[in-house]
Amino acid sequence: MAHSSVPHPAFDALLFDMDGTVLTSIAAAERVWTQWARRHGLDVDTFLPTIHGKRAIDTVRDAGVPGIDVEAEAQAILEAEVADVEGIEPITGAADFLASLPRDRWAIVTSAPRRLAERRIEAAGLPLPENLIAGDDVTRGKPAPDAFQLGAKRLGVEAARCLIFEDATAGVQAAEAVGASVVVVSALHSAATDTPHPSIPDYRGVSSEVLDDGRLRVHLP
Numbered sequence: 001m002a003h004s005s006v007p008h009p010a011f012d013a014l015l016f017d018m019d020g021t022v023l024t025s026i027a028a029a030e031r032v033w034t035q036w037a038r039r040h041g042l043d044v045d046t047f048l049p050t051i052h053g054k055r056a057i058d059t060v061r062d063a064g065v066p067g068i069d070v071e072a073e074a075q076a077i078l079e080a081e082v083a084d085v086e087g088i089e090p091i092t093g094a095a096d097f098l099a100s101l102p103r104d105r106w107a108i109v110t111s112a113p114r115r116l117a118e119r120r121i122e123a124a125g126l127p128l129p130e131n132l133i134a135g136d137d138v139t140r141g142k143p144a145p146d147a148f149q150l151g152a153k154r155l156g157v158e159a160a161r162c163l164i165f166e167d168a169t170a171g172v173q174a175a176e177a178v179g180a181s182v183v184v185v186s187a188l189h190s191a192a193t194d195t196p197h198p199s200i201p202d203y204r205g206v207s208s209e210v211l212d213d214g215r216l217r218v219h220l221p
């Protein structure tokens with residue numbers, strides 16, 4: 001449930017997931033994964049909810065398809081996703097909110113490989129962050145905490161002192177694992193909103209202020 005008119009405490013930095021959190025790529029991703037699932041005889045309706053918030057290689061591995069080359073399949077999916085950016089747009093208000101933040105105080109932390117992340121950010125017309133943590137920067141993907149820990153490290157802060165924006169259950173679990181505060185973005189699906197964390201449909205009415213000590217205070221509508 002969304003919390004109204006409640007400012008968060010001050011944070012050292014903000015970390016954002018990408019897909020479903022600052023941009024809409026779910027339709028494009030599901031087009032590619034639907035083809036893959038059908039090719040391997042999987043039930044599409046059951047399989048698609050498992051792709052969100054995770055690295056492709058982990059999704060392929062967890063699908064349990066026998067006799068496949070997991071790395072080769074993940075690479076083929078990457079190529080297909082890079083080629084299909086139709087319909088990718090920013091989440092409402094995300095561009096303005098990101099532009100309002102000091103560039104050295106936020107990062108995007110995504111499960112997508114760097115090549116795909118940069119392609120989707122460009123397609124959505126969003127600014128490429130100074131700090132981008134991609135799925136190929138870590139050995140363990142979400143829900144493991146590694147990506148958020150690395151994102152905070154790159155910003156020179158502790159992950160537990162960050163505010164993390166997420167949309168998928170795996171990402172929320174990763175954020176919880178580092179002890180960070182979380183805001184769930186429910187613009188595209190509500191799978192992760194069954195949590196104690198505040199949620200927002202998009203970034204309309206979300207604002208921030210830089211305090212005298214350099215920390216950020218975020219206000220939710």
